[in-house]
Amino acid sequence: MELPEAKEKFIEAWGKLGSEWGINRTMAQVHALLLISPEALTTEEIMITLSISRGNANMTLRELIGWGLVQKQHKAGERKEYFFADKDTWNIARQVAKERRKRELDPVIKILDELSKVEGDTTDPEFMTFTKSVKDINKLAKNVDKTLDTMLKAEENWFWGSIFKIFK
Amino acid sequence: MELPEAKEKFIEAWGKLGSEWGINRTMAQVHALLLISPEALTTEEIMITLSISRGNANMTLRELIGWGLVQKQHKAGERKEYFFADKDTWNIARQVAKERRKRELDPVIKILDELSKVEGDTTDPEFMTFTKSVKDINKLAKNVDKTLDTMLKAEENWFWGSIFKIFK
DNA sequence: TTTAACTTTCAAATATTACTGAAAGTTTAT
């Protein structure tokens, strides 16, 4: 397999993986493209390479910046904005975990906390099954939350720090 | 908040979380409904409670069974099939991790392995950035894969076993 | 073997999500 074909496959695979995990395909593809680019790219270059519109490229790049996965770069004497991706896989994983925790896990925990408070007839199986499940899931969610929090600060923690060195 | 309202909210929240993570909303909702049901339910009951069609209910239930999250139950002297969900959160998490690894992580690792083999000019920054990124991601993916594998067998392993007791 | 209860299938309809592109907005150089 030659490099150009390999690049395409990589972008495609990353896009597919993203879409299976609730990240919009194009966003994942732009990210993939930047991951394998030695130089920062312009909106123009991204548009052309991926055959996407200006609007799409722009929105996607802004979102990637919002996720902390991509940064702008300004070249001296140029008006154009250049974009590049952090290439440290560990940082990428951390960023994604951080954002998704904030956007999705935290709101669910808030609801589960509410639902844990519901009171009812403790002899009613309907009620008992409900509270049991809600409380169990709440507990799991909170443990995941706490663990993520620790992981995200792993560098400061001897225990997780040493576990996650394995991943790097 | 009263129980019926709480149930609705739970089903809604679970459905939303599912869809944010690439699991079809209805599937997550049916799962939620079964999670909070003390008794196994029929297709009919599920259809009515969630206002979904027979076809949808049937497909969704089969998929949930495929994920190992739901099981059929046959009641003596009845033709109807009843469905119930495993309510152990740890099992649920394990099943989901297991399925997604098989369906999504494994195929990506296969592609990354292919792409790691691509050869090229080691003085070409395009090539070098490509292989570096692919190899880094491949390494991370494989570590995640290995860790999941170990986790899924956690019960047999003193180290992870003791870590994951915390989650229960 | 017939029938009725029940389950499964799948083409078409609907709903959801993503994308386009032209126009409006912004910034910087002259």
Place this chain on the structure above:
DNA sequence: ATAAACTTTCAGTAATATTTGAAAGTTAAA
């Protein structure tokens, strides 16, 4: 102040994913 270079917005369009429902298929009792 003007113009050129560039970025952002968003209404309309397109693509994708999900759902419906009626027909076909299956099973078990009589």
